[in-house]
Amino acid sequence: MQEQRPVVLGICGSERAGGNTDLALEHAAGLVALRGADFRTIHLRDHRVSPCSPCGDCNYRDDPCALPDAMPQIIAEMKRADGIIYATPVHGFGLAHLMQIFIERAGVGFLRFDRPLANKVGGIIVTGRRYSEGSVHNQLVDNLLLNRMILVGSGFPAVLRNTSRAPELSDTEGLEAVERMVQRMLDMILLLRRHADTTGEPVLPPHDRNERAGRVRTH
Incomplete structure (x- = not known):
C-alpha cells in the first residue's frame, strides 16, 4: 500500500486576498510541494467564524461549542493534517482580529476537551511593517504549546516585513527563516512517522491531553 503523503495545513488570518500573508503561505506551499508533501490552505476570511458569545459556560461545559458556523469543519481539517502553520499579519x-477570534473559538470551544492537536508539528508566519511582530509571534507560540503541539526550533522566527504599499516578498532574511521552518517541520513529521511505523507507538504519550478530565457536568 502506498504511503500517504504528509499534509501541512496553512491557516491564514488575513482579511486581504493577495496580500503579504497570502504570498507567504503560497511560498510555504511551494516549499512543501518540493518535498513531495501536500499543502492545504484555509483562508479564515472565506469562512464564517463567530466570535465567542456571552454564554459564559466555556469553563464548565464538556462538549464542543454549539454556535453555528464553520468551526467544526475547520477543526476537522486541522485534525487530519500532520503539520499546521498559523499565518497572520500584525x-x-x-x-x-480574524486570527484572534479563531484561536479563541478553537481553544475554548473545541480543542480543550481532548487536545486533538497534541504531537502535531506547528509553525508560525507573521507579516508586518516593522512593529510588534515579536509579540504576535509569541502569542501564537503560547497557543501551539497550550495545544501540546511540537514546535521545531528553526533559528530566527519566520517574520516577513514589507514597508511598501504593494504586497511583495522582499524580506530575504524572513524568507530564509520560512524555508528553515518548513524544512524542519517536514523533517519532524517524517521522523514521527518513522518512529510510529517502527514501534507502533507515538513518540510522545497520548495520555494527559485533557486537564478537564473528571469534572462533573453542570449543565
Whole structure:
C-alpha cells in the first residue's frame, strides 16, 4: 500500500486576498510541494467564524461549542493534517482580529476537551511593517504549546516585513527563516512517522491531553 503523503495545513488570518500573508503561505506551499508533501490552505476570511458569545459556560461545559458556523469543519481539517502553520499579519500592534477570534473559538470551544492537536508539528508566519511582530509571534507560540503541539526550533522566527504599499516578498532574511521552518517541520513529521511505523507507538504519550478530565457536568 502506498504511503500517504504528509499534509501541512496553512491557516491564514488575513482579511486581504493577495496580500503579504497570502504570498507567504503560497511560498510555504511551494516549499512543501518540493518535498513531495501536500499543502492545504484555509483562508479564515472565506469562512464564517463567530466570535465567542456571552454564554459564559466555556469553563464548565464538556462538549464542543454549539454556535453555528464553520468551526467544526475547520477543526476537522486541522485534525487530519500532520503539520499546521498559523499565518497572520500584525494589526494595531497585535494579532489580526480574524486570527484572534479563531484561536479563541478553537481553544475554548473545541480543542480543550481532548487536545486533538497534541504531537502535531506547528509553525508560525507573521507579516508586518516593522512593529510588534515579536509579540504576535509569541502569542501564537503560547497557543501551539497550550495545544501540546511540537514546535521545531528553526533559528530566527519566520517574520516577513514589507514597508511598501504593494504586497511583495522582499524580506530575504524572513524568507530564509520560512524555508528553515518548513524544512524542519517536514523533517519532524517524517521522523514521527518513522518512529510510529517502527514501534507502533507515538513518540510522545497520548495520555494527559485533557486537564478537564473528571469534572462533573453542570449543565
